Amino acid sequence: MRLGIVSAFALYEIKRAIARKKVLMLIAFVLLLDTLPYYALATSSAASIIPSYLYPYIWIAGVLIPQPLFIPFVSIFIAAGAMSEEYEQGTAELLLSKPVSKMEYLMGKYIGGYLLLLLILLTSNIVSLISAYLSFGPQADVGILPGAYFVNAYASLLFFSVAFMVGELLRRASLAYIFASALLFASTILGFYMDLIYTLTRNEFYATVQIYLPSSPVSSLPVQYISSNIPSVAQQLLSALPIGGSVEPSILQSLFLILAYSTCATVILVFYFRYADVSRRVS
Amino acid sequence: MSNNKVIEFTQVVKDYGRKRIGPLDLSIEKGRIVGFLGPNGSGKTTSIRLVLGLIRPSSGSVRLNGFDPIKNHIEALKNVGYSPELPNIQSFLTPEELLALVAKTLQLPESARQEETRRVLELVGLTEYAHVKVGKLSKGMVQRLSVAQAMVGDPKVLILDEPMIGLDPAGTAHLREVFRSFAKQEGGTVFLSSHMMNEVENLCDYVIMIHSGKLVTSGSISEVTRRIMGSLAITIEASGLTPALLEKIRKLEGVTNLTFDGESIEKIRVETVQMRDSAGSEIDLRPKIVEMIVQSGAKLYTIKPSDNLLESAYIKALSQSEFAEVASQ
Numbered sequence: 001m002r003l004g005i006v007s008a009f010a011l012y013e014i015k016r017a018i019a020r021k022k023v024l025m026l027i028a029f030v031l032l033l034d035t036l037p038y039y040a041l042a043t044s045s046a047a048s049i050i051p052s053y054l055y056p057y058i059w060i061a062g063v064l065i066p067q068p069l070f071i072p073f074v075s076i077f078i079a080a081g082a083m084s085e086e087y088e089q090g091t092a093e094l095l096l097s098k099p100v101s102k103m104e105y106l107m108g109k110y111i112g113g114y115l116l117l118l119l120i121l122l123t124s125n126i127v128s129l130i131s132a133y134l135s136f137g138p139q140a141d142v143g144i145l146p147g148a149y150f151v152n153a154y155a156s157l158l159f160f161s162v163a164f165m166v167g168e169l170l171r172r173a174s175l176a177y178i179f180a181s182a183l184l185f186a187s188t189i190l191g192f193y194m195d196l197i198y199t200l201t202r203n204e205f206y207a208t209v210q211i212y213l214p215s216s217p218v219s220s221l222p223v224q225y226i227s228s229n230i231p232s233v234a235q236q237l238l239s240a241l242p243i244g245g246s247v248e249p250s251i252l253q254s255l256f257l258i259l260a261y262s263t264c265a266t267v268i269l270v271f272y273f274r275y276a277d278v279s280r281r282v283s
Numbered sequence: 284m285s286n287n288k289v290i291e292f293t294q295v296v297k298d299y300g301r302k303r304i305g306p307l308d309l310s311i312e313k314g315r316i317v318g319f320l321g322p323n324g325s326g327k328t329t330s331i332r333l334v335l336g337l338i339r340p341s342s343g344s345v346r347l348n349g350f351d352p353i354k355n356h357i358e359a360l361k362n363v364g365y366s367p368e369l370p371n372i373q374s375f376l377t378p379e380e381l382l383a384l385v386a387k388t389l390q391l392p393e394s395a396r397q398e399e400t401r402r403v404l405e406l407v408g409l410t411e412y413a414h415v416k417v418g419k420l421s422k423g424m425v426q427r428l429s430v431a432q433a434m435v436g437d438p439k440v441l442i443l444d445e446p447m448i449g450l451d452p453a454g455t456a457h458l459r460e461v462f463r464s465f466a467k468q469e470g471g472t473v474f475l476s477s478h479m480m481n482e483v484e485n486l487c488d489y490v491i492m493i494h495s496g497k498l499v500t501s502g503s504i505s506e507v508t509r510r511i512m513g514s515l516a517i518t519i520e521a522s523g524l525t526p527a528l529l530e531k532i533r534k535l536e537g538v539t540n541l542t543f544d545g546e547s548i549e550k551i552r553v554e555t556v557q558m559r560d561s562a563g564s565e566i567d568l569r570p571k572i573v574e575m576i577v578q579s580g581a582k583l584y585t586i587k588p589s590d591n592l593l594e595s596a597y598i599k600a601l602s603q604s605e606f607a608e609v610a611s612q
Contacts, residue, residue: 008387019375090371094432097335097367098388099360277338280328 005100009108014116017078026074034062034127042135056140057234062128063148068219072159072184079163080176082113087171087279096278106273118153125149144229151225155218158258161265168269171279187215199246207247214261217254224251287312289440289472295343304329304496316466318483318490319476326496327476331444364433368444374418378428389436403431422449443475480594499600511596514554516589522549523581537568
């Protein structure tokens with residue numbers, strides 16, 4: 001594997017993704033999501049409901065709220081089209097007819113897409129922090145933000161890898177978006193029902209199913225990390241956030257589940273891409 | 284495999300389930316400009332994609348520069364430039380950015396990339412569009428850019444799938460010259476698929492015809508046309524041709540017919556049959572005819588295979604091939 005070629009494809013993928021209007025719109029939406037709620041909270045009567053001792057921790061809301069649904073959604077939009085759009089537009093053929101290996105091309109696109117996601121996540125976290133500061137004054141325990149960022153980045157790998165694999169297997173961008181998004185929403189909704197049934201019946205089976213759903217570790221891990229690194233007084237804020245259920249995987253389980261799902265998706269992706277023909281332009 | 288062979292197919296089959304290409308055997312030697320002919324759906328693009336290692340053969344073996352393009356993709360594709368049919372080039376890039384990316388994939392040193400980009404843009408006449416997004420270029424310009432990206436890094440083999448589509452006559456003539464000069468370099472090989480018979484006749488020195496993924500015939504244009512049509516027609520333009528000289532040419536061994544091409548005595552059409560010497564080599568009557576014209580004092584302007592000869596041969600070959608296919612079913 002030649003790093004120079006991998007990095008050339010990575011840069012190419014970032015440029016390609018940014019050139020797509022839907023990705024740009026999502027980035028704009030992320031920025032709005034990280035600024036408007038703070039502004040609305042700070043300028044409305046709702047600000048008086050929030051105890052003032054929680055003001056220094058309000059940045060946590062901006063870091064955690066997009067994680068269960070919105071960041072996976074951005075991951076899907078970046079990853080699902082990375083391979084499939086190149087087949088649809090017939091551009092994969094041009095690049096793969098060069099003296100490069102399929103793995104260099106695949107790795108470059110995977111890394112490029114993931115780097116773009118990390119950049120969006122970083123921007124989202126920084127904008128959240130700035131918005132919290134401007135709306136609610138100085139923020140506390142900001143030192144855990146880098147850790148929270150890496151945990152979020154790790155958690156985002158799951159749906160990114162799954163969507164990347166789906167894009168390669170289906171080779172139709174819209175189908176890949178729909179399928180990967182359906183997986184995310186179905187998993188989230190199913191998790192909600194499993195949690196509800198478990199709460200009512202205390203039947204462990206439903207708790208187990210909820211833990212192993214792909215959306216479960218993605219939403220739990222960042223909360224668990226932040227929860228274990230902030231003072232007890234700020235825990236009140238976490239419990240008020242609409243994240244997580246009554247049953248959650250442990251940190252280790254979350255780490256393992258994210259790794260397992262991402263690895264499985266990547267192995268299938270690599271295997272399929274290596275052995276399948278390069279599709280001709282399809283639309 | 285002989286070192287002289289750039290592309291070699293041995294009993295290659297590509298089975299798509301609904302459609303099957305092959306078994307196909309063909310080889311292309313270094314230094315040739317080869318026209319790859321066949322009707323729509325005959326397997327030309329599939330064959331090119333097999334050569335480039337973009338798809339796997341169901342059976343048989345493909346070699347490019349002596350390597351299996353699937354197993355040794357990088358080695359096989361070194362020194363090979365490819366311009367796809369109806370090129371779909373990344374519309375968000377500028378020609379300069381695309382060529383820089385291609386130069387990176389070829390691992391050209393950073394210092395040489397800019398110069399190489401400038402060279403190929405100039406070669407295809409796109410210098411002034413270097414910074415315009417591909418999405419804003421005309422179809423013909425995109426086609427030229429596609430050829431430009433194939434020529435980055437000074438490859439030894441050019442594989443071109445319908446390279447003249449979408450080009451105006453000036454663009455076509457320009458690219459024809461580009462391909463000719465490319466082929467003049469030592470070992471420069473051009474393999475192009477095209478439906479434009481005139482282009483192939485003008486540019487190529489060797490043709491391969493396929494039908495339903497099977498080889499119909501291959502050889503130099505004169506060999507192929509003579510083999511299919513049974514004769515080779517030559518058009519001669521000269522002034523000062525006398526009836527006596529024409530009679531002498533008509534009586535040459537191997538000449539089957541001599542007619543005036545149009546109304547003018549200064550343009551004649553000579554039909555010849557294939558003849559071989561004792562060693563089995565083909566005897567070309569053209570040098571003999573040229574000698575007779577020059578010795579008679581007439582002024583010879585041109586001597587070339589008659590227009591549309593390849594097209595006629597192509598149509599005849601395909602109809603024979605279709606007939607054979609139907610008969611074998």
